[in-house]
Amino acid sequence: MFRGSSLWCGDEPVKGATIHDVARAADVSVATVSRTLNGLETVAQGTRDRVLRAAGELDYVPHSGARALSTRRTDTIGVLLPDLHGEFFSELIRGIDLAARARGLHLLLSSSHGNLAEAEAALRSMRSRVDSVIAMMPNAGEQPLASDRHLGVPMVLIGSNGAADAIGSFTIDNFAGAFAITKHLVSSGRSRVAFVTGPADNLEASERLRGYRAAMRSFGSTEWIVHGDFTEESGRRAAAHLTHNDTPDAIFCANDMMAIGCLEALREAGGSVPDDIALAGFDDVPIARYVNPPLTTAAVPIAEIGRQALECCADAIGGGDAGGQRSFQPQLVVRASTSSSSSLRQDHSRPAELGETGS
Amino acid sequence: MFRGSSLWCGDEPVKGATIHDVARAADVSVATVSRTLNGLETVAQGTRDRVLRAAGELDYVPHSGARALSTRRTDTIGVLLPDLHGEFFSELIRGIDLAARARGLHLLLSSSHGNLAEAEAALRSMRSRVDSVIAMMPNAGEQPLASDRHLGVPMVLIGSNGAADAIGSFTIDNFAGAFAITKHLVSSGRSRVAFVTGPADNLEASERLRGYRAAMRSFGSTEWIVHGDFTEESGRRAAAHLTHNDTPDAIFCANDMMAIGCLEALREAGGSVPDDIALAGFDDVPIARYVNPPLTTAAVPIAEIGRQALECCADAIGGGDAGGQRSFQPQLVVRASTSSSSSLRQDHSRPAELGETGS
DNA sequence: TTGAAAGCGTTACCAC
DNA sequence: GTGGTAACGCTTTCAA
Numbered sequence: 001m002f003r004g005s006s007l008w009c010g011d012e013p014v015k016g017a018t019i020h021d022v023a024r025a026a027d028v029s030v031a032t033v034s035r036t037l038n039g040l041e042t043v044a045q046g047t048r049d050r051v052l053r054a055a056g057e058l059d060y061v062p063h064s065g066a067r068a069l070s071t072r073r074t075d076t077i078g079v080l081l082p083d084l085h086g087e088f089f090s091e092l093i094r095g096i097d098l099a100a101r102a103r104g105l106h107l108l109l110s111s112s113h114g115n116l117a118e119a120e121a122a123l124r125s126m127r128s129r130v131d132s133v134i135a136m137m138p139n140a141g142e143q144p145l146a147s148d149r150h151l152g153v154p155m156v157l158i159g160s161n162g163a164a165d166a167i168g169s170f171t172i173d174n175f176a177g178a179f180a181i182t183k184h185l186v187s188s189g190r191s192r193v194a195f196v197t198g199p200a201d202n203l204e205a206s207e208r209l210r211g212y213r214a215a216m217r218s219f220g221s222t223e224w225i226v227h228g229d230f231t232e233e234s235g236r237r238a239a240a241h242l243t244h245n246d247t248p249d250a251i252f253c254a255n256d257m258m259a260i261g262c263l264e265a266l267r268e269a270g271g272s273v274p275d276d277i278a279l280a281g282f283d284d285v286p287i288a289r290y291v292n293p294p295l296t297t298a299a300v301p302i303a304e305i306g307r308q309a310l311e312c313c314a315d316a317i318g319g320g321d322a323g324g325q326r327s328f329q330p331q332l333v334v335r336a337s338t339s340s341s342s343s344l345r346q347d348h349s350r351p352a353e354l355g356e357t358g359s
Numbered sequence: 360m361f362r363g364s365s366l367w368c369g370d371e372p373v374k375g376a377t378i379h380d381v382a383r384a385a386d387v388s389v390a391t392v393s394r395t396l397n398g399l400e401t402v403a404q405g406t407r408d409r410v411l412r413a414a415g416e417l418d419y420v421p422h423s424g425a426r427a428l429s430t431r432r433t434d435t436i437g438v439l440l441p442d443l444h445g446e447f448f449s450e451l452i453r454g455i456d457l458a459a460r461a462r463g464l465h466l467l468l469s470s471s472h473g474n475l476a477e478a479e480a481a482l483r484s485m486r487s488r489v490d491s492v493i494a495m496m497p498n499a500g501e502q503p504l505a506s507d508r509h510l511g512v513p514m515v516l517i518g519s520n521g522a523a524d525a526i527g528s529f530t531i532d533n534f535a536g537a538f539a540i541t542k543h544l545v546s547s548g549r550s551r552v553a554f555v556t557g558p559a560d561n562l563e564a565s566e567r568l569r570g571y572r573a574a575m576r577s578f579g580s581t582e583w584i585v586h587g588d589f590t591e592e593s594g595r596r597a598a599a600h601l602t603h604n605d606t607p608d609a610i611f612c613a614n615d616m617m618a619i620g621c622l623e624a625l626r627e628a629g630g631s632v633p634d635d636i637a638l639a640g641f642d643d644v645p646i647a648r649y650v651n652p653p654l655t656t657a658a659v660p661i662a663e664i665g666r667q668a669l670e671c672c673a674d675a676i677g678g679g680d681a682g683g684q685r686s687f688q689p690q691l692v693v694r695a696s697t698s699s700s701s702s703l704r705q706d707h708s709r710p711a712e713l714g715e716t717g718s
Numbered sequence: 719t720t721g722a723a724a725g726c727g728t729t730a731c732c733a734c
Numbered sequence: 735g736t737g738g739t740a741a742c743g744c745t746t747t748c749a750a
Contacts, residue, residue: 016486016511018743029721034745044719061511063487065427066743069726074424076467076488084456090449097443097470101477106488108435109466111456127375128422128727129435129465152375152420260649286446290619292651377727388737393729403735425727428742487743 017058025054037062068128076106077313078130078153080122082138084111086257087285088302092158095306096134103314114139127152132167132313134158134306139201154316156309159204168312169325170305174204174282177298177330178211181252181280184296184332186219188339190250190278194224196238196262198254205230208254208282224248228258235261243269249277250338256281256288256297263291263337278338282330293336300330376417384413396421427487435465436672437489437512439481441497443470445616446644447661451517454665455493462673473498486511491526491672493517493665498560513675515668518563527671528684529664533563533641536657536689537570540611540639543655543691545578547698549609549637553583555597555621557613564589567613567641583607587617594620602628608636609697615640615647618654622696637697641689652695659689 023030028047036043036051043051054060068074079096081089093109100107108130112119119137126133133155156168185193195212198205209225216223226241228234235258242248243266253259259281266273273279273293281288284299305328312324382389387406395402395410402410413419427433438455440448452468459466467489471478478496485492492514515527544552554571557564568584575582585600587593594617601607602625612618618640625632632638632652640647643658664687671683 019745020743030744031721031723031746032719035720038745040745042719047719059483061483061486063428063743065424065433065487066726067745068424069422069428069728069743070745072726083453084449085453086449087446090443090445093452093468094443097468101470106484107468109452109456109468111460124418124420125465127420128424287646287649290646291649378729379727389728390730390737390739391735394736397729399730401735406735422727425742426729428727428744429729431742 017060022054022060026050076130078108078126078133080110080135082114091302092306095303096310099307099310131317134309156312167316170309171327172300173327174207175211178208179215180332182212182215185250192248193250194248196226196228196253198230232257232261236265239265252280256283256285296335296338298330299333376419381413381419385409435489437467437485437492439469439494441473450661451665454662455669458666458669490676493668515671526675529668530686531659532686533566534570537567538574539691541571541574544609551607552609553607555585555587555612557589564613591616591620595624598624611639615642615644655694655697657689658692
């Protein structure tokens with residue numbers, strides 16, 4: 001009944017040995033091989049040695065599909081991101097990967113390109129391939145699928161506002177970060193602070209806007225809002241727009257890439273940062289400290305978030321109930337783009353814990 | 360004999376429906392369901408409709424492990440990179456992902472942190488989970504495992520010099536790129552061109568060094584070599600070293616990050632780029648155009664390489680023999696860091712096809 | 719301590 | 735066209 005796997009030993013391709021091959025080589029039953037390799041139960045020392053040797057010689061690797069079929073576990077975590085492009089996601093993936101390899105888990109990666117339908121399809125097709133999922137879907141109205149029930153496996157969300165019945169959710173306190181940046185701008189003497197928004201349906205973006213408004217209100221300053229979409233180009237456009245009409249003395253962009261676009265447009269227009277206009281971003285992507293002048297921004301511990309999200313996933317499949325709604329505080333990072341009196345060497349600092357702001 | 364899967368219909372978790380559930384709901388055999396869902400053979404229109412409806416209602420997703428067991432295919436490509444950190448890999452992954460989603464393939468990601476043992480372990484554990492592998496292992500002496508025979512699945516290499524019996528290999532013509540950069544430096548009037556190397560055991564790095572030397576020799580200039588390791592910090596050290604003794608009038612770093620380190624160190628030391636010293640890097644990572652002055656470099660089509668590597672993998676598992684040794688030509692990108700007479704707006708260009716250089 | 723055998727959810731071959 | 739059923743490679747009772 002058993003069809004021996006084709007195990008050629010010459011210079012020909014070795015199609016992976018099966019547990020049966022190992023059993024035969026060690027002269028034991030497959031059950032014993034399984035027990036030995038899984039460290040289960042007590043297996044006689046001599047038997048164990050024979051099995052281990054046989055497995056080693058045959059370079060045996062269990063078939064994960066078969067194992068998944070029996071155990072209902074894949075030792076794989078699915079990761080669904082809006083995009084794989086750019087420094088933010090690169091950082092996030094790194095954090096996730098770090099934790100995953102520490103736990104011996106595999107990572108199944110997928111991107112949805114901000115498209116809800118694609119995201120749902122990706123999640124569906126992941127169902128049987130992963131034990132758990134880390135997903136990031138920053139657009140409003142994407143909650144419906146954020147459900148263990150719909151997905152079939154526990155899921156942890158990053159950056160969404162704790163939707164549906166996800167097992168856990170890791171968010172950035174965008175409100176507090178934006179509040180702190182605005183406060184920094186105002187308290188360093190800027191009175192006309194403009195804000196460049198992110199995409200209208202993006203949750204993070206609207207929280208940042210909210211933080212800006214709250215701060216402006218609390219300082220009795222007048223709001224000044226220009227629309228952007230998180231792209232460098234939109235930052236450039238915003239700058240053009242802002243310098244065309246009445247000019248602000250500070251621009252706070254909802255993310256770093258827009259701030260960088262702003263910076264270039266301002267430079268081209270002959271404006272001086274920070275002397276004429278102070279400039280701040282959000283995220284502290286690596287580029288932020290390399291532009292000239294280095295960019296003041298709110299740093300979010302991206303990799304750390306990824307790491308914790310994975311830990312949460314791992315705990316969840318272990319049966320643990322380690323879920324929860326964890327919110328990370330961004331740190332205000334003041335660089336030369338907002339402070340003219342800066343020495344040249346302050347570029348690499350990450351100082352100033354964020355001040356309290358409520359919410 | 361068949362144990363119905365637990366398909367609770369209340370507010371309780373629905374543990375994925377199986378093909379048996381669908382068969383029962385549609386009142387047909389599992390074989391028919393399988394045929395219908397795989398688009399195989401002819402299934403009567405009415406039957407097909409019933410099956411499709413049942414599958415839809417039950418939100419049926421085939422169990423990939425079971426399928427892999429029968430078909431010996433996982434529809435997954437493994438990706439093994441030295442690191443997941445930084446713009447280069449981010450770009451590469453993006454290209455791979457793009458092609459993968461176009462083909463409906465999943466991506467299993469793993470990083471080896473430059474450690475050969477880890478890489479081998481990762482490759483082993485991928486064996487049964489993927490149909491094919493894309494790997495990048497830039498260190499010399501890592502060839503041994505680059506083998507279909509050892510791995511069990513076809514594999515395509517990126518950036519290694521076409522080792523072992525990989526099905527395909529995608530490399531960058533580092534020699535030509537370095538030659539072109541050096542030539543550009545010399546022909547724009549620089550006579551004392553220093554080179555900052557990458558890690559000694561890195562294949563790409565040594566090819567770049569070779570290109571530099573060949574160019575210097577061909578122009579009758581004297582070589583001037585300082586050691587680095589691809590990190591920004593090593594670039595900074597190299598600059599300090601170079602300005603301490605006799606100072607060159609051009610520095611060519613084996614990658615962009617070192618050039619950026621150089622740039623900062625030079626700026627701090629009060630040197631002017633490009634007036635006193637011209638500066639060039641290699642890779643054209645996104646940051647390169649944001650630093651001040653923007654960096655002259657050799658652009659490699661990173662995402663495109665990833666895309667083609669994946670296509671190659673996909674073809675390989677399709678039985679096609681689309682392998683081969685493809686080498687990509689870097690493009691010389693001249694920016695302000697090497698040409699003082701530059702207008703402010705040239706930052707975003709990607710001009711100048713690379714000149715022929717032999718090899 | 720070990721072996722036999724029943725699944726796990728699919729696909730594919732062979733009858734009808 | 736359709737249904738029955740033997741694999742696929744592994745884990746896990748249940749006996750011995």
